[in-house]
Amino acid sequence: MHGRQSGHGGRRHGRPAHRRDRGVAWAGAGHRHRCRHGRLCPRPRGRCRRRCRRSARSAADGSARLAAALRQPRTHVIDLPDPDATATLGARIGAVLARSEGGMAIALSGELGAGKTALARAVLRALGHTGAVASPSYTLVEPYAVAGRMFHHLDLYRLGDPEELEFLGIREIDPARDWLCVEWADRGAGFLPSMDATIELQYHEPGRRARVSAHSAAGERLLAALENAT
Ligand SMILES: Nc1ncnc2c1ncn2[C@@H]1O[C@H](COP(=O)(O)OP(=O)(O)OP(=O)(O)O)[C@@H](O)[C@H]1O
Ligand SMILES: [Mg+2]
Numbered sequence: 001m002h003g004r005q006s007g008h009g010g011r012r013h014g015r016p017a018h019r020r021d022r023g024v025a026w027a028g029a030g031h032r033h034r035c036r037h038g039r040l041c042p043r044p045r046g047r048c049r050r051r052c053r054r055s056a057r058s059a060a061d062g063s064a065r066l067a068a069a070l071r072q073p074r075t076h077v078i079d080l081p082d083p084d085a086t087a088t089l090g091a092r093i094g095a096v097l098a099r100s101e102g103g104m105a106i107a108l109s110g111e112l113g114a115g116k117t118a119l120a121r122a123v124l125r126a127l128g129h130t131g132a133v134a135s136p137s138y139t140l141v142e143p144y145a146v147a148g149r150m151f152h153h154l155d156l157y158r159l160g161d162p163e164e165l166e167f168l169g170i171r172e173i174d175p176a177r178d179w180l181c182v183e184w185a186d187r188g189a190g191f192l193p194s195m196d197a198t199i200e201l202q203y204h205e206p207g208r209r210a211r212v213s214a215h216s217a218a219g220e221r222l223l224a225a226l227e228n229a230t
Contacts, residue, residue: 020075073198073213074220076227080201080208084131086115089210089226090122093199096148098127098223104218105193107185110201112157115208120153120181120198127151127179136183141168150178156187197222 065073080086097104108116120135131147136142136155144151152173159165165188175178175193185192197219214223 034105036051046108073215074223076212076223076230078210078212078226078230079204080115080210082207083115083118086118086208086210087122087125090119090228091126092226093119093222094123094126096222097123097179100218102218103149103175103180104197105175105180105182105195106222107195107198108181108183108201109185109198110208111203114201114203116183116201117155119201119210120183123181124151124153124181141170143169150174152178152180154180154185154188155183157184159184159187162188194217 013230032191078089080089093106108119110116117133117135124133124144124146127146129144129151129154133144133153134142136153137157140155140159142153144153150173157163170188170191173193182188182192182195184197185198194215196216198213198215200213202209202211211225212226214220
């Protein structure tokens with residue numbers, strides 16, 4: 001039988017012949033060094049895998065963080081100290097909707113009484129609706145024909161099951177052309193058109209605070225218009 005062949009298995013002249021041998025080959029004290037992460041590395045400097053693996057891991061973490069940051073919707077915060085400020089925000093949103101060629105779906109989120117219906121009412125007024133705007137708390141859906149299009153105001157707080165939306169005429173909504181303002185949109189998840197923007201209303205002394213996030217190009221246009229106006 002041959003012993004370990006020089007030039008194949010020897011550490012000095014190339015790769016060890018067997019995986020098992022590598023640890024032994026690199027365990028020589030002459031090669032131990034601290035890599036830049038401060039670990040004592042048994043491998044020759046140029047072959048410090050621990051360092052490479054660790055660097056690769058931190059690079060992967062970095063890209064994951066970047067991807068997560070890109071997935072995060074862009075947000076704009078607007079303080080609404082009184083109901084008039086909510087009406088002004090609604091008027092600005094209405095002006096953007098009136099200019100948009102396509103439809104727009106906006107989720108209005110926030111606790112009970114946060115001002116979601118007040119905001120939807122102001123949007124409708126800005127679009128030219130002059131009649132009453134009742135809260136859809138019990139009807140769940142209130143359709144309005146306004147400015148030559150359909151505006152659907154939904155409040156899904158009392159929706160038992162998202163599938164019930166099928167019986168409420170959700171299929172008649174044309175997301176390419178209609179406007180939608182949906183309170184408690186999370187309760188209709190999976191049965192609603194995708195939302196272009198979310199406006200989260202929070203209680204914030206002395207009134208409310210709106211946090212606008214965009215989820216699509218149309219949502220981005222709305223966000224940009226609100227950023228420019230406030
Ligand atoms: N910026 C504001 N500051 C103070 N009060 C406000 C503001 N905006 C709206 N409100 C008031 O909040 C009250 C509740 O509003 P609204 O009915 O629209 O809430 P909502 O979020 O639709 O509640 P629900 O979840 O029950 O449907 C109204 O009296 C309204 O005038
Ligand atoms: Mg409401």
